[in-house]
Amino acid sequence: MARGILTPxxxxxxxxPRPALRIRRLTKSFAGMVALAGFELDIEPGEVHALVGENxxxxxxxxxxxxxxxxxxxxxxxxxxxxxxxxxxAPAAHAMGCRFVHQDLGLVxxxxxxxxxxxxxxxxxxxxxxxxxxxxxxxxxxxxxxxLDVDPRTVVATLxxxxxxxxxxxxxxQGEDHDQVRLLVLDEPTATLPExxxxxxLGMIRQVAADGVAVLYVSHRLDEIFRVADNVTVLRDGHxxxxxxxxxxxxxxxxxxxVGDELGELPSPGPGGSxxxxxxxxxxxxxxxxxxxxxxxxxxxxxxxxAGITGSGRExxxxxxxxxxxxxxxxxxxxxxxxxPYDPRAAIAAGLAYLPPDRKTTGAxxxxxxxxxxxxxxxxxxxxxxxxxxxxxxxxARQWFDRLGVRPAGATEKQLATFSGGNQQKVLFxxxxxxxxxxxxxxxxxxxxxxxxxxxxxxxxxSAAAGGSTILVSSSDLEELTALCHRVLVLRAGxxxxxxxxxxxxxxxxxxxxxxxxxxxxx
Amino acid sequence: xxxxxxSPRINLGFNSFSGLYLLVLFIVVFGIxxxxxxxxxxxxxxxxxxxxxxxxxxxxVLIPIAAGAYDLSVGATMNLSTIIxxxxxxxxxxxxxPAIAVAVGACVVVGVVNGFxxxxxxxxxxxxxxxxxxxxxxxxxxxxxxxxxxxxxxxAWTNLTQLNVAGFQIIVLYLLALALIAWWALDHTPxxxxxxxxxxxxxxxxxxxxxxxxxxxxxxxxxxxVSGIAGVFYGSQTGPSLTFGAGLLLPAFAAVFLGSTQxxxxxxxxxxxxxxxxxLAVGVKGLQLITGVQWLAEMFNxxxxxxxxxxxxxxxxxxxxxxxxxxDDPVPEVSDSGASPAQEPAPVPSGAGDGG
Numbered sequence: 001m002a003r004g005i006l007t008p009x010x011x012x013x014x015x016x017p018r019p020a021l022r023i024r025r026l027t028k029s030f031a032g033m034v035a036l037a038g039f040e041l042d043i044e045p046g047e048v049h050a051l052v053g054e055n056x057x058x059x060x061x062x063x064x065x066x067x068x069x070x071x072x073x074x075x076x077x078x079x080x081x082x083x084x085x086x087x088x089x090a091p092a093a094h095a096m097g098c099r100f101v102h103q104d105l106g107l108v109x110x111x112x113x114x115x116x117x118x119x120x121x122x123x124x125x126x127x128x129x130x131x132x133x134x135x136x137x138x139x140x141x142x143x144x145x146x147x148l149d150v151d152p153r154t155v156v157a158t159l160x161x162x163x164x165x166x167x168x169x170x171x172x173x174q175g176e177d178h179d180q181v182r183l184l185v186l187d188e189p190t191a192t193l194p195e196x197x198x199x200x201x202l203g204m205i206r207q208v209a210a211d212g213v214a215v216l217y218v219s220h221r222l223d224e225i226f227r228v229a230d231n232v233t234v235l236r237d238g239h240x241x242x243x244x245x246x247x248x249x250x251x252x253x254x255x256x257x258x259v260g261d262e263l264g265e266l267p268s269p270g271p272g273g274s275x276x277x278x279x280x281x282x283x284x285x286x287x288x289x290x291x292x293x294x295x296x297x298x299x300x301x302x303x304x305x306x307a308g309i310t311g312s313g314r315e316x317x318x319x320x321x322x323x324x325x326x327x328x329x330x331x332x333x334x335x336x337x338x339x340x341p342y343d344p345r346a347a348i349a350a351g352l353a354y355l356p357p358d359r360k361t362t363g364a365x366x367x368x369x370x371x372x373x374x375x376x377x378x379x380x381x382x383x384x385x386x387x388x389x390x391x392x393x394x395x396x397a398r399q400w401f402d403r404l405g406v407r408p409a410g411a412t413e414k415q416l417a418t419f420s421g422g423n424q425q426k427v428l429f430x431x432x433x434x435x436x437x438x439x440x441x442x443x444x445x446x447x448x449x450x451x452x453x454x455x456x457x458x459x460x461x462x463s464a465a466a467g468g469s470t471i472l473v474s475s476s477d478l479e480e481l482t483a484l485c486h487r488v489l490v491l492r493a494g495x496x497x498x499x500x501x502x503x504x505x506x507x508x509x510x511x512x513x514x515x516x517x518x519x520x521x522x523x
Numbered sequence: 524x525x526x527x528x529x530s531p532r533i534n535l536g537f538n539s540f541s542g543l544y545l546l547v548l549f550i551v552v553f554g555i556x557x558x559x560x561x562x563x564x565x566x567x568x569x570x571x572x573x574x575x576x577x578x579x580x581x582x583x584v585l586i587p588i589a590a591g592a593y594d595l596s597v598g599a600t601m602n603l604s605t606i607i608x609x610x611x612x613x614x615x616x617x618x619x620x621p622a623i624a625v626a627v628g629a630c631v632v633v634g635v636v637n638g639f640x641x642x643x644x645x646x647x648x649x650x651x652x653x654x655x656x657x658x659x660x661x662x663x664x665x666x667x668x669x670x671x672x673x674x675x676x677x678x679a680w681t682n683l684t685q686l687n688v689a690g691f692q693i694i695v696l697y698l699l700a701l702a703l704i705a706w707w708a709l710d711h712t713p714x715x716x717x718x719x720x721x722x723x724x725x726x727x728x729x730x731x732x733x734x735x736x737x738x739x740x741x742x743x744x745x746x747x748x749v750s751g752i753a754g755v756f757y758g759s760q761t762g763p764s765l766t767f768g769a770g771l772l773l774p775a776f777a778a779v780f781l782g783s784t785q786x787x788x789x790x791x792x793x794x795x796x797x798x799x800x801x802x803l804a805v806g807v808k809g810l811q812l813i814t815g816v817q818w819l820a821e822m823f824n825x826x827x828x829x830x831x832x833x834x835x836x837x838x839x840x841x842x843x844x845x846x847x848x849x850x851d852d853p854v855p856e857v858s859d860s861g862a863s864p865a866q867e868p869a870p871v872p873s874g875a876g877d878g879g
Contacts, residue, residue: 324730348732356730363730365723367789376720376731379713387711415789431731 018082020045020182020214027073028061035061036072036238043183043214048205050217050225050246052258053235054450059218061238063185066216067100068093081182097182099172103191103448105164107156107171114139114152117171146170147207160310162197165189166204173208184208185216190224191448194309194476195511202228220450222251223479223507234258258451279333280470281321281352281439286330288320292494293330298470300438303461305485306474307510313494315357318441318474322354323347324362334439348377351438355445357474359424366417370406370427371397373416378435400430405456422453429457433464440464440471446480458484478507490514542785542798546805553809560812564690570804572692575684576601576760578800579698579753580775581782582705582793586749587742588779589709589791591722592641592648594743597750597775599656600633602768603663604754609763610667612675619679623755630751631744633659638740656769667765674762684760694756701749706793708745718742719790774820777828778803784835803827 019042026039036058043049053059064070066078068090078085080096107116117139139152148166156164169189173181186205190198198221205228209215217229225232226246234241234257242257279297286294291313298304308314319325321332326342333339334350347354356362364373374397375382382393397412404426406419416424425446432440440461446454461484465471475481481488482505490498490513498513553561560566583597608626611617617625633655640651674680684694709715717738720728729735757767781803782796783789807820 322730344730345732345734354730356727362724362726364727365720368719368723372716372720376716376728376733379716383713387707388713388716390711 019043019079020047020081021216022077022079022082023062024077026062026065026076026078028058028065028070028076029073034238036065039235039238039240041216041233041240041243043216045182045212045214046209047231048209048215048217048229050219050229050232051235052219052222052225052232052254054258054452057235057450058238059235060187062235063100063187063216063218066093066098066183066185097180098185099181099183100185101165101168101172101187101189103188105168107164107168109157110155112153112155113143113150113159113167116156116167117142117152117174142170142174143167145173145207145211146204148204160197161193162201162204165193165201169204169208173213181213183214183216185218187218188220188448189217190219190221194514195307195478195507196309196515198224220448220454221477221479222254222451225254226251255451280335281472282331282333283321284331284333286317286320286327286332288316288325288327288329290316290494291320291327291491294491294494294496295330296489296496298439298472300468300470301465302487303465303471303473303485305481305488305505306472306491307476307478307481307488307514308491309514312491312514314474314491315443317491318354318443318472319356321472322352322441324354324356348435348437352441353432353435353437353439354441355428355432355443357443357447359421359428363428364416364424367415369413370401370416370419371412373427374400374412374431374434377431396434400427400434404430404460406430422449425449425457426453429460433460436467436469438469440469442471442473442475444475444477445473446475446477454480478510481505481510482507539786539788542781542795542802546798546802549802549805549809553805553812556809557812561809566808566812568690568692570801570808571695572760574800574804575692575694575698576753576757577771577774578778578797579701579749579756580771581778581796581800582701583746583749583753584775584779585782585791585793585796586705586709586718587648587739587746589715589722590718590739590742591725592739592743594637594652594746595649595772596633596637596652596655596659597746598768598770598772599659599663600630600747600750600768601754601757601771602764602766603633603659603666604630604751605758605763605767606663606667606672606765608755609674609758610672612677612680613673619675619677619683626755627748627751630747630754633751634744634747635740637747638743641743642736642740663765669765671765672763674758680759684756692760694760697756701752702793702797705749709793714738714741722791773828774800774803774824777824777831780835781827781831784831784838789835789838799827799831 021041021043023039023041026036027034028036039058039062041049041051041062051059051062061070065072065076065087066085068088071088072078076087078087080098083096085096085098086092108119111119114136118135136152143150143152143166146166146169148163148170150159150163150167156167159167169184169186172184189205190201193201202224205215205217217225219225226249229246231243231245232249232254233243234254236258280300280302282297284295290311294313294317296304306314306317316325320327323339323341323343323346328341331338334347334352337350339350339352340346344354360366365376371394375393379388382389394412398410400406401410401412406423406426408414411419416427419427429445442461445461446457449457458480461471461473473481473484485505486502488500488505488510489496490500490510492498492514500509500513550562580597580601583601584594587594604626607629608622611622611625612619637652637655640646640655641648644651682693684692684697686693688696709718717728717733720731720733721735721738725735754768761767778796778799779791781799782794783791785795785798786792787795803823807823810819811817
């Protein structure tokens, strides 16, 4: 609880400065299985330290121990600014200056920024009445600390995603005394952010660190680590594989540290679109929410990417093609036949498959088993003699589990909610793959998925494309687009602003095209 | 591994069958307490028959609730069916079968209207069926003139449910048949799977090509139809009453929710519901034999409904926190796959105290 000002400086001649966070010999087992083995970590004040690892490597365990959610095994020590952190107590972690921003920001979207900032900690008030002006002043001050210039009265729902994350960071930092905050933990803050907003968020993070806060940064997006972090610690299977300055690494090396395999390279597309001359999918003058007129064609075997910042129309485009979102105008033709505007059944019958961006709300039945999620689209094939043949259904589910390497292996009867995010996504991939669709529409297909799973899903897509399927990928992950696509259409203000052919697809060219022209800023 | 996974899905764990153990406990305790009253075949036969119509009504509640739609009009629908069927026979002099057909037909219409309001007009099922229950009660008053019709005196009418089959009333067999059909429809047909999918996530189901509106509508029609059939049997077994339906609604819901913690925990299911009905009934019966008080059924059902939902929610929270822990922890995956791979979702190891 020592305030920054009162904290005695290290005595002159002390060997080393005291780290803001010091972790020693941290172990954690669940049911006899080691999740974390002898983990160690130091973060200096003002340092941004990235923690990376595939799903299941133990990152979350570290964070949950820090947050007081898990208790570590005996012998582990955590010191915050030289003081031992009591384990298993969230209030204690908070009191010692640890703050957490999770991927789910926990903001109330319908309320203004200022209300979100003070809902937990309490408003400045007099006789129980909120002192509006003073609260607003405090809020503006707080937002400036993270480099966010928004009116505190703005409703959160109207802010771009990066700024919402910024509000969550500001909320984490606020307290009766800002100096108390020693450690800020960001758990995949950029998972859903488009490229240009990522940039803005990374700026905010650096600003927070410049204030002397130690930042522990968890992300699956490797390029960000090179842009924001000073040092990086790699976890694999609960073991710390390396802690190195970012400057001494390149991306290839980092991937091989992550996967533990020098061949951990992402697959890349072959020469695509050679399959046929006709268009597997043709979209003309598509209009709807956020989209003012999009026209394109895609050939069999082709992988077409869609990029664009938030509000460019990219988010709703594929849903509109499929019929998940009602389209207001335009024609969508699959195999030469027009599709009705709002009818997923017809789209599926025409050979389309659609993977929505958000697994929880629109992608999956989380309470149902993996098998039931897998077979929901094609139950007819198991229906014979007035019975659903569950043995056959289970056998097929197991085959898909094997083929995509879903973990835990063979656990087809477990609730989908109990799988990790990457494995859930694999199950949803399998659900469509088994129908052998002619056109895949994929919205953020590898969001929040680790490198290994991502490579596996990409391999499946490439093989589907090689088999003649047309694949449309809408993603905010530019590396994914460059790695996967034969060409990329960049949307801006509801229209296709640029088309980048295979030779010109780079993250930089996509970024440029996404932002291009005079940007219209929404206040 | 394959042989292990394809083993039959039978697990006599406490998690799935706590109700069964509770039932045994009731029988042992009450059996020791009042052996001459409780431990008799007559008690078994009377409990089985007395609860049959409530159990049928619970099936009516179960079908739409699998798809996430609450049908609160089942009690009123059942009552309407009884009154129409009896009224047509005693007041209008119809013979039994046409009267039954018209009564059940009227209930099918109720289901169609419920479906229209919920699916087409998109009114929340809770509101729609609550309103519907009130409308049905009004219709029933119009039909009956608020006079309780006399029960038909034909032997065919009483034999419809009370025919003796090995000491049991035949209605117990009807219930068994109905439960089997409901089990088949919900667990062994694509339609049933669609209902559970809709109940799990309607939007995801729609995007997977499930005709969400149509199947919800079917479920509501099935619910009203089963209520109508239960109403006819009630009239034959117990006699007409203008007000019994409302009183059966809560026990039926209690059984469905309590049942969702049994057999196939975490899912509304037929056999769990049947188990719940009879666990509650045996508990009430035993305590009534001992104490002689009349308020036990209400107390039991109320506590069971709230307790079962609270229990199911805490189970869900536990499962969620485990799932959250899992996203990055390799560990529980391994431990779980070793434990009970053949079991459906068995989220909580400690399935101990339930609502009963």
